[in-house]
Amino acid sequence: MATALTFKDFAGQKAMWCPGCGDFAVLRALQEACARLALPPHRIVLVSGIGCSGKITSYFSSYGFHVHHGRTLPIATGIALANRDLAVIAAGGDGDGYGIGLNHLIHAIRRDVDLTYVVMDNGVYGNTKGQTSPTTVAGTITPSSPSGAVEEPVHPLRLALAAGITYLAQGVSSDVPQLVRLIAGGIEHRGFALINVLSPCPTYDRLRTYQWWRARLVNLDEEPSYRPDSRELAVEAVSSRDASIVGLVYRAPGRPFQSRLPRFRPSPLASERLAPDGERARRILDARYAV
Ligand SMILES: Cc1ncc(C[n+]2csc(CCOP(=O)(O)OP(=O)(O)O)c2C)c(N)n1
Secondary structure (H helix, E strand, C coil), rough: CCCCCCHHHEECCCCCCCCCHHHHHHHHHHHHHHHHHHHHHHHHEEEECCCCCCHHHHHHHEEECCCCCCHHHHHHHHHHCCCCCCCEEEEEHHHHHHHHHHHHHHHHHHHHHCCCCEEECCCCCCCCEECCCCCCCCCCCCECCCCCCCCCCCCCHHHHHHHCCEEEEEEEEECCCHHHHHHHHHCCCCCCCCEECCCCCCCCCCCCCCCHCCCCCCEEHHHHCCCCCCCHHHHHHHHHHHEEEEEEECCCCCCCHHCCCCCCCCCCCCCCCCCHHHHHHHHHHHHCCCC
């Protein structure tokens, strides 16, 4: 009989993030979620972008693809289309997903591509030494905003809901059990799932520490009157309470892109006999090169 998986089955290289980095909790939660779903490493592809957060593909044991900055979602979409047998998980930072890669996010949401996207939202460009990112709060002093950031931040939850997302959640690195539930729910969801994780950067963000979040966060999962299947309640929650909510914000039946494509092949392309037979190939080549 097969033994149950544990987070240790997904251990990759030793993680080299700064001490106290919130991304450690995301890595652990992802490992626990996959173990809980009994998803073996060979059935998972983790696609990550560039940044501190993007190193997660080296620290997690599965198939992995560390792609160009901001391009996690196009690559993850391609993998999901080519092989329906794989669980596709994309991961990266707020700069990667809400800055350079933001257009891809909107299109992946409107297509409802069947994959899970985990954003490690630390509110700075950690890897390049703490410059402002799309989710930096206005007024914050960083190396690229010495007099305080002048732009209003992107609001990922509002944006995702407006684009038509079918699974939306927010977690925080100080609550791994909740993160495990939210990530596992996203992987199980048939459609596009975004889990935004408030992941403190102790090196470059001295404001939004674990304590700072703890004093502000409201847990929707513990509010008896909150129903994540209600779009009205979700719109109200992300508009009025904004970034201070954690929990499952919204879930609706997915309409996975894969199953709406008329000629989509249900089995992996790799197991299809796609090569034309020799005679047909010769006819094609003869026609192509005939003068
Ligand atoms: C096309 C491109 N532009 C810029 C960079 C430089 N760069 C590397 S990481 C990064 C920002 C990373 O920030 P974020 O995505 O928030 O991840 P974090 O490091 O905070 O986890 C940038 C701008 C790059 N590698 N490629």
